[in-house]
Amino acid sequence: EAQVTQNPRYLITVTGKKLTVTCSQNMNHEYMSWYRQDPGLGLRQIYYSMNVEVTDKGDVPEGYKVSRKEKRNFPLILESPSPNQTSLYFCASSSRDPTYNEQFFGPGTRLTVL
């Protein structure tokens, strides 16, 4: 089954404790991205990657890191999480240029930083 998977689905952590949210897709997509969704603010892009070893900042990259060492994986790293990073996170992928292609979303990761 073609899908985007994220782990963990739910996470409660404390301020400053480094964490990684994994994202993996099995569709051989080149484009992957991370979004956060907050009430009243909608979905905002954190980082995106056009291909292996090619990443770039989205609208809200502060406090996050990403890497793209393999085509299928695009982990999101929070090196020192803070309460304002409490949010619902989605990973998404699409084939090549997202301009004319659907983005497929993972199931989401609900993160709470205490």
Add this chain to the structure above:
Amino acid sequence: QKEVEQNSGPLSVPEGAIASLNCTYSDRGSQSFFWYRQYSGKSPELIMFIYSNGDKEDGRFTAQLNKASQYVSLLIRDSQPSDSATYLCAVIGGFQKLVFGTGTRLLVSP
């Protein structure tokens, strides 16, 4: 001014009616326009995309694009209670960046 604006709703329509959802955008260079549906607690899923002026129909859904006026709309005919969800408008602007509106909540009552 937000890049992509939507009325947050809720938009309430009776079952069988036409639901009309609107979205305006600020970047005149925007190339593609997407409508995603998101059920509560779930991930967004694509309903329609359009990149040429005019109408595009798919089943009960019609997307309408007017680049001169910078708006895109989604019509849902014969609305069903299962259409109750939040509808997200998304626009591709420069650098292939997808920008989302905050969404319109649709409620279809039986």
